[in-house]
Amino acid sequence: MASENFDSAAPMAASVKILIAGGFGVGKTTMVGSISEIAPLRTEELITELSAGVDDLRGVEGKTTTTVALDFGRITIDANLVLYLFGTPGQDRFWFLWDELARGALGAVVLADTRRLDGSFAAIDFFERRGVAFTVAVNCFEGAPLYTPAEVRDALDLDDRIPVLLCDARDRGSCKNVLMTLVEYLIDRAATAGVR
Numbered sequence: 001m002a003s004e005n006f007d008s009a010a011p012m013a014a015s016v017k018i019l020i021a022g023g024f025g026v027g028k029t030t031m032v033g034s035i036s037e038i039a040p041l042r043t044e045e046l047i048t049e050l051s052a053g054v055d056d057l058r059g060v061e062g063k064t065t066t067t068v069a070l071d072f073g074r075i076t077i078d079a080n081l082v083l084y085l086f087g088t089p090g091q092d093r094f095w096f097l098w099d100e101l102a103r104g105a106l107g108a109v110v111l112a113d114t115r116r117l118d119g120s121f122a123a124i125d126f127f128e129r130r131g132v133a134f135t136v137a138v139n140c141f142e143g144a145p146l147y148t149p150a151e152v153r154d155a156l157d158l159d160d161r162i163p164v165l166l167c168d169a170r171d172r173g174s175c176k177n178v179l180m181t182l183v184e185y186l187i188d189r190a191a192t193a194g195v196r
Contacts, residue, residue, distance in 0.1 A: 013082045017104050018182065020071070020087040021126070022111035023119025027139040027169035028087040029071050031111060035175035036073025036085065070101060075179065083179060088123075098126060107186050108134040109178055111169065115144045117155055124156060133189055135163040137178045 020028045033040045071087030086101050102108075108127050112120040120136070127134045138152055147155070149164040158164065163181050168174040 013080050015082045015084060016106045017084050017086065019101060019105045019108040020085055020111060021108050021123045023116060026111040026113045028111055031169040031175050032071040032073040032085050032087040034170055034172050035075050035179065037076060038074050040071055040073040102130060102132060105132055107182050108132055109182055110134050110136045112136055112138045113141060113144065114138060114147055115141065120156060133186055135178065135182045135185055137165055137167045139169045140166055
C-alpha cells in the first residue's frame with residue numbers, strides 16, 4: 001500500500017535558503033561551485049566591450065565572464081538540514097534581481113574582497129535594511145592585502161555580533177566553515193529572540 005510506504009518514510013530534512021552575495025568579482029560563483037554537492041546552475045555570460053563604462057572592472061580586469069541572473073547549488077549539512085544556495089549577480093545593473101532572490105532567505109553570506117572592500121557596503125546595507133541575518137566572509141585573493149577579521153569589522157563598521165571570517169572560495173572546507181558559521185549565527189539569533 002502506498003500509505004504504508006509514506007508512513008514509514010524518514011522525516012524530510014529542513015531546507016533553508018541562503019544567499020551568497022557581494023560585489024562584482026568577489027568569488028560568489030566560485031564559492032557556490034566549490035561547496036555544492038550537485039552540479040551548480042550558473043547563468044554566466046562573456047563580458048564584452050558593451051559593458052565598458054557600465055561595469056566597474058577595477059581590480060578584476062582579467063575577469064572574462066559574469067553572472068547575469070543567479071548561481072544555484074545545494075549542500076546537505078546533515079540528515080536534518082539542507083542548504084539551498086543562491087549566488088547573486090554582482091553588477092549594479094542586475095541588482096533588481098536581489099529582491100526576488102532574497103525572498104524567503106533565512107540568511108546570507110556577504111563575500112568581500114579586501115582590494116575593493118567598499119564594494120561590500122551595498123550588500124551589507126541591503127541585508128540590514130531587510131532584517132536578513134548575514135556573515136561577512138573575506139575571500140583571500142592571492143596578492144590582496146590581508147587583514148584580520150577585527151580590522152575588516154572596523155572598516156565595514158559592523159556590529160560585534162556579526163561573524164566576520166577569512167576564507168578561500170575555491171576551497172570546499174573553507175566554504176563549509178563559512179556556511180556552518182552562518183548556521184550557528186542563525187541558531188544563536190533565534191535562541192536570543194526567543195528569550196526576549
